Amino acid sequence: MRSYAIGDIHGHLDKLKAAHALIAADRAACGDTEAPIVHVGDLVDRGPNSAGVIDYLMTGQAQGENWVVLRGNHDRMFLGFLDHPYIEDPILSSHVTYLNPRVGGEATLQSYGIADAFSRPKAEITPLLGAVPQVHRSWLAGQPAYFLRGEALFVHAGVRPGVDLHDQVEDDLLWIREPFLSDTRDHGALIVHGHTNIEAATHYGNRLNLDSGAGYGHPISTAVIEGRDAWLLSAEGRVPLTPQRGSK
Template sequence: MARYATSDLHGCLLSFQRLVEDKLKLTRDDELYVLGDYVNKGPNSRGVLDYLRQLQADGYPVVCLRGNHDQELLDAACGRLALTWAPDADRHVTLQSFGVQQAADIPDSYLCWLEELPYQLEVPGFVLVHAGFNFRLPPEQMRRDWNTMLNIKEFVLDASRLGGRRLLHGHVPTLTTEVQKQVDEPAGAICLDTGCVYRHNPELRHLAALNLDTLELTLQPNIEPDYYIAKRG
């Protein structure tokens, strides 16, 4: 049995499939934790959701958390259009993957699946969340601050709040070399967003999966067909 975590798939279905099936060789005895952001930016948001749901239906222990892009898609589909969603180009690609013209027409099965995603999770040795926590808040309030868990980009870690566990998160595209440095530290936070969707940037453009027991980091390059995305960095 092995435990893995990864994050920020952003519609990169082929890259994620390669990671799961060829690099990790996931079995039904393993556990896979995915830290959110399945949709937007990349070419096949619907395909990513279909694949995750099929893995779960086939008996693979795949646990998915909620990311800010998943929440933004839910908000748009539920008519909360005043809230920020993706830029026009991203919206078009995302909606096209679902075969619809507007978010409200995305089939309910996808929206219900997204709506049930938790914001955080504790497993032996780790606390999992999409973006992070506001450690300045009282402990009980910190764990109910949903907006921060989805959106915070910088925080000062207070390890005493985590009960001896390390923090795993995504959300902020981070160079693979920096992620490896974080993994090698004996304590602290690890960001697993290695910017897979930014296919033009050779220092990003990977999915990263961490073995939670051996701390081995596995990288899968972006292998998606051509799609438009602005280069980051």
């Protein structure tokens, strides 16, 4: 059972389109036009065109593309800010708001034409948020937190080890690092995720991390998964992602 997966996007529409082009080439090579493309979340923040990323994915789904788009922690923070600009995500440190440069939310607002949000008084921000179309908000809020297909579970951050999938909570699915990253147990499926930035996509045997730092100027990782085997897609074709031990 074949599936395609794309790592964290972070507002980089050009890189997202390049990832889709790699998948189109692999589809042509193997003759598969039906396998879904799973985007593991963090569509927004840091990059220059979060609005364009949302519009591109939303339009593709509406046109019948077999695209699965998962909700990431940055996507949740964006939605929370739009609803309540004065309330922070409970997982964040109290001093880190959505507009903190570390988060990159100001770049997302700029993509909707809202300038200088970080330096504005909070009272001035709320009236400007109408620039974010309701259709974008509703679509983003409707995306799932995970997708299970065959031997692969696609999720943004990971899972709480030892907890049944149906008992997992969204805070973990969107935010977890430890103890997930250092746990070498089999989770019942290959966990395909992003969230934790590493130098290159890496297969750890029980999980596959696809967050190669697109939000920090690096490429988006694009992979094809067949059973529990995975390959990174490149301009030259498939590159095997050989399982290795270790945590990151």
